[in-house]
Amino acid sequence: xxxxxxHQRFEAKVLRMPFCGCHLxxxxxxxxxxxKCATGNGRWAFAxxxxxxxxxxxxxxxxxxxxxxxxPSCVNxxxxxxxxxxxxxxxxxxxxxxxxxxxxxxxxxKLTPDDVLAIRSKYKTGEFSFRQLGKIYGVDGKTVxxxxxxxxxxxxx
Numbered sequence: 001x002x003x004x005x006x007h008q009r010f011e012a013k014v015l016r017m018p019f020c021g022c023h024l025x026x027x028x029x030x031x032x033x034x035x036k037c038a039t040g041n042g043r044w045a046f047a048x049x050x051x052x053x054x055x056x057x058x059x060x061x062x063x064x065x066x067x068x069x070x071x072p073s074c075v076n077x078x079x080x081x082x083x084x085x086x087x088x089x090x091x092x093x094x095x096x097x098x099x100x101x102x103x104x105x106x107x108x109x110k111l112t113p114d115d116v117l118a119i120r121s122k123y124k125t126g127e128f129s130f131r132q133l134g135k136i137y138g139v140d141g142k143t144v145x146x147x148x149x150x151x152x153x154x155x156x157x
Contacts, residue, residue: 003040010037010050014075022069023051023076033072051075052082064088070095110139116147123148 013027025035035047055077131141
């Protein structure tokens with residue numbers, strides 16, 4: 001038994017959303033929410049790339065299909081445009097979708113803003129050395145020195 005053509009299998013997994021214009025992929029998705037579709041011969045491709053190619057023709061090598069709507073599962077070719085990998089990275093950062101943990105969300109953070117203020121306050125009393133404060137707060141004495149001397153950029157908000 002022969003499988004249905006790609007465009008038929010593809011359309012069966014698209015849900016059109018009239019209120020926003022997105023065409024949402026209801027088939028398999030990757031961990032980032034981008035649709036993926038079996039193209040045949042054991043190969044898979046991103047659903048938004050397949051939709052773009054069906055509407056606009058073959059995508060040249062080294063080009064990405066970027067989303068205007070910022071919805072990973074959207075396969076509406078009108079919500080897509082071509083760009084380089086660099087364009088894609090710049091667009092991702094501009095939209096704040098990069099995976100850059102900063103401040104308290106960073107996995108290796110040891111000190112809170114309150115800790116920083118407390119370190120500065122305790123050091124000013126003259127009762128503690130950099131090394132002693134480092135042991136209390138679980139950081140190196142050099143880190144305490146940098147905090148006290150304002151050599152580290154630390155957001156206290």
